[in-house]
Amino acid sequence: xxxxxxxxxxxxxxxxxxxxxxxxxxxxxxxxxxxxxxxxxxx
Numbered sequence: 001x002x003x004x005x006x007x008x009x010x011x012x013x014x015x016x017x018x019x020x021x022x023x024x025x026x027x028x029x030x031x032x033x034x035x036x037x038x039x040x041x042x043x
Contacts, residue, residue: 022032 019036022034026032
């Protein structure tokens with residue numbers, strides 16, 4: 001499938017970038033508090 005130039009020019013989602021970074025930090029053992037929708041469970 002070929003993706004149009006216009007579709008290729010759409011910037012990546014900032015939300016996905018932040019989520020990816022949070023996962024990287026968690027993998028390194030950093031305690032990450034997520035304030036994302038759908039995750040209201042706090043200890």
